Amino acid sequence: MSRRTTVFHRAAVATHSRLRPECPPELSLPAESWAECQRLTRLIEKARRKSLPAAARRMEAALAVVIPRVTSPLHDYERAAATAGNRRTSTIHDILAELTALDSEFDEVSVSMERHLITVTTDEVVLEEVYLGSFEIVLNWHRLNETGAYEVLAVEARPAATDDDTTHPHVQSNALCEGEGKASIRNALRDGRLYDFFVLVRQILHSYNPASAYVQLSDWSGISCPECGSTTAEDDSNLCEDCSTTTCIECSTRCNDCDYRYCSDCIRTCTGCDEDTCSSCRSVCSECGDAFCKGCLTHEICLLCHENEAEETQPEAVVATPAPTV
């Protein structure tokens, strides 16, 4: 027996000892889809009452999309419930075969007896032309029956621009949002079908559901505006001419003098005319020290200081006093 087979055998024995055949199968009913069916049905009835046939038809079309999301899982659960009595929990020999077969599905498979971990490395994941790289799926057989039994780690993380913890549209803080795969993953772990578990997780990583992604792929490489926090496409962003900070176009301001755009830290309002002015087009009045645009300064002095200066330099008016009468 090779050393690798020996390690796999020890891992299989350890995993088998953690199986809980008495645990009931996972049956998460499609409650959300059913609620959506009820909502659409109410809307159809309302549209019919108000004699709005076009609206009713639109709702009916939407309902036709949702109904299979209820019936299909129910069909599967019916089948799963019917076979619950025949449940087959893996033997040590089965688990060893599962571990050995992983070599043909994944680039790397490793076992850490000390840390109770089985780790596989997926191939590179590319979704809608966004390269996300490879992922490690790390299963802790000591936590086989718990929610956090496994983690999904990006090998060379390429997280979303807006969130460093989101390394995949459906992975945040190394936890996978299992979605449609939840019940099958739970059942695979419960039965000790480790091969199926790892393949299921990999297939979720190769799938994309924009409706419930932590970060949508369309926003993946966008610019996160440091001022308002929104994500914007690179084409719709602005590089501040002064400090080179990139903001969204809405958070940038055009200088009234030079027409370049700046972030909010690098543009000020002229004290004289209230127009937005960048630091290059702004000067300080040598008298009062306030900042003005070029148009509001004459010989480096603002209009108000000019007026004050003019008043001070004018000779005091001589008040003619009538001659005293005798």
Place this chain on the structure above:
Amino acid sequence: MRLLCVNNDGAGFADYVDVAEGTTVRQFFEEHVTHPNPSNYLIRVNRQPVTHDQVLVDGDRISITPTKIEGAHQATVKVQR
């Protein structure tokens, strides 16, 4: 003959099924999957990739896994105008 069928679609289940001698992978697949489009599934026999015309034998373990499994459930549907 008897096979172990692991269907990872939906809730996922593993069950023994009886099939006729000489049944191929394709025949089995078409009989046991609701919307049988083989390109949408990974089919493995004894955890190994197979061709669709492979003949199944007694005691085989056949697993069917969707290639696309959406990472979260979409409950609300946009009404098209």
